[in-house]
Amino acid sequence: MKRSPAASSETDCRKEPLLFQDLGPRKVVAEFSGGSLSSDGGVLLLRQVDHALGLTRSLAGCFQDTRDGRWVDHSVTQLLAQRIYGLALGYEDLNDHDVLRLDPLLATACEKRDPLGEDRCLPQFRGAALASAATLNRLELSNAQRTRCHKLRHDPQALEACVLRLGVRCLPKHAREVVLDLDATGTVLHGEQEGRFFHGYYDDYCYLPLYVVCGNIPLWAQLRTADRGAAVGALEAVRQIVSAIRERCPKARIVLRGDAGFSQEELMAWSESQSEVYYCFGLQQNPRLLREVESALAEARARQILCGGAPTRRFVEFGYRTLETWSRSRRVIGKAEVTVAGENPRFVVSNLPAKGVEEDDDPRRFAPARLYEEFYCARGQMENVLKQQLLDLKADRLSTHHLVSNQLRLWLSTMADLLLERVRAVGLAGSELAQATVGSVRLKLLKVAAQVSVSVRRVHVRLSSAWPWQEVFGRCARRLQEPASWSG
Numbered sequence: 001m002k003r004s005p006a007a008s009s010e011t012d013c014r015k016e017p018l019l020f021q022d023l024g025p026r027k028v029v030a031e032f033s034g035g036s037l038s039s040d041g042g043v044l045l046l047r048q049v050d051h052a053l054g055l056t057r058s059l060a061g062c063f064q065d066t067r068d069g070r071w072v073d074h075s076v077t078q079l080l081a082q083r084i085y086g087l088a089l090g091y092e093d094l095n096d097h098d099v100l101r102l103d104p105l106l107a108t109a110c111e112k113r114d115p116l117g118e119d120r121c122l123p124q125f126r127g128a129a130l131a132s133a134a135t136l137n138r139l140e141l142s143n144a145q146r147t148r149c150h151k152l153r154h155d156p157q158a159l160e161a162c163v164l165r166l167g168v169r170c171l172p173k174h175a176r177e178v179v180l181d182l183d184a185t186g187t188v189l190h191g192e193q194e195g196r197f198f199h200g201y202y203d204d205y206c207y208l209p210l211y212v213v214c215g216n217i218p219l220w221a222q223l224r225t226a227d228r229g230a231a232v233g234a235l236e237a238v239r240q241i242v243s244a245i246r247e248r249c250p251k252a253r254i255v256l257r258g259d260a261g262f263s264q265e266e267l268m269a270w271s272e273s274q275s276e277v278y279y280c281f282g283l284q285q286n287p288r289l290l291r292e293v294e295s296a297l298a299e300a301r302a303r304q305i306l307c308g309g310a311p312t313r314r315f316v317e318f319g320y321r322t323l324e325t326w327s328r329s330r331r332v333i334g335k336a337e338v339t340v341a342g343e344n345p346r347f348v349v350s351n352l353p354a355k356g357v358e359e360d361d362d363p364r365r366f367a368p369a370r371l372y373e374e375f376y377c378a379r380g381q382m383e384n385v386l387k388q389q390l391l392d393l394k395a396d397r398l399s400t401h402h403l404v405s406n407q408l409r410l411w412l413s414t415m416a417d418l419l420l421e422r423v424r425a426v427g428l429a430g431s432e433l434a435q436a437t438v439g440s441v442r443l444k445l446l447k448v449a450a451q452v453s454v455s456v457r458r459v460h461v462r463l464s465s466a467w468p469w470q471e472v473f474g475r476c477a478r479r480l481q482e483p484a485s486w487s488g
Helices: 005-015 043-053 057-061 076-090 094-100 104-109 132-143 154-170 234-248 265-273 286-292 294-306 368-390 403-427 440-448 470-481
Strands: 018-023 026-030 063-065 152-154 177-184 197-199 204-207 209-215 217-222 253-259 275-283 312-320 330-341 346-350 450-454 461-463
Touching: 043 057, 043 076, 043 104, 043 132, 043 403, 043 470, 057 076, 057 154, 057 450, 057 470, 063 204, 076 094, 076 104, 076 132, 076 209, 076 403, 076 440, 094 152, 094 275, 094 312, 104 450, 132 312, 132 403, 152 154, 154 217, 154 234, 177 234, 177 368, 209 234, 209 368, 217 403, 234 265, 253 368, 265 275, 286 294, 286 312, 286 330, 294 312, 294 330, 312 368, 330 368, 346 368, 368 403, 368 440, 403 440, 440 470
Parallel strands: 177 253, 253 275
Antiparallel strands: 018 026, 063 152, 177 209, 197 204, 209 217, 275 346, 312 330, 330 346, 450 461
16 A cells, blocks of 8 residues: 555654754764563552452453454453553553553553464454453443443442452451441542432532442442432441451451441441441531530630640540430540630540450550540541542542443452552562552552563563662562462
């Protein structure tokens, strides 16, 4: 086929060197002759974690693939790996994959036998080893659209259970206590998505997903419409989570922790009916509760004057029962705090024993002040986990029309979070990145220039020799390859 003059000229320009401002006596010349390069050399770490957890392989078992195998280039496992690795690497949009599909290192991580894509079924696709944005889109929409092109349906119940099982596998088997943080966060919508609802608190149309995490480990991500309270569906979720944890950590006591939206009768009553299940929830203030801390507030005000205006707080413990909704009286801790801005009373309700648990070395651990300041306030760490989900992994990119496909996107973001969390917890333990956010782990550990050469016998990856994180990367890779590092 004869090229037009314009096309030939454009092609020739690409081969010409690009000249930039001189560096003293030296010329600065750039050209597109570096071979197969990738900016995501750290994707090999994600692949290692994926293999250790069996993550994409387990998720793929929840899909029904009815495609004609003669014309299939990408297995479900490979499609899921491509999408999840892409999210972990910072590529939140599907159309990013129209370029990423050419990356031989990402193709290697996704188990493509020919990372250069020369083994594709159709000649016009050769050279692109990975799936296009359109193929990945069909994976996400197959449950919502019934056409001859959408043949990758998934079982939502099985996928939900699989996400939970993968998260629980990361808990230490001999844990004596497992704290589950529950929270709901508004995801603002920018379209006519199915189930959208205007939420007054967020002053916009949104979804209201329910998250449950243990430390930094995500266990539950349930997409819900915003026309309901924070605790709707929480009891059903907690039942499944507790059952899964009992299998993994049979000797652990389980503590539920959340804000005032979860201090509901059904959730507290269920916890009280279970062995070794406790709760500590915030409690919305009301006139009856405020009367219980009046004297403590007066004492705090007097103390503040003596301290020259410094913030002062006192704690009060008392039994409390609502007039209609609660079935029994419960332990409530009131914080009577006075700051320069005025009075700031707060309340929590809990069935954790004031005298502590027998197995604990510290019997004063759940005394009023420590229960509030050290235990309840520690739930702020979950806010950091959710921020990482939304800001670093774009879990709020729920832009498909259908609720079921947006739920799938939420699960995929959650699994990308789990991969990065395991890289940090297992591979980076004891390093300067052990407490870094997933965004920092991505920037400092995964975003490294790599030259990829593919031969018959091996895929040779040459990482940048000027990279300052070489030592940390090497230690992380070696730890992820040690079976002992994954024993819980």
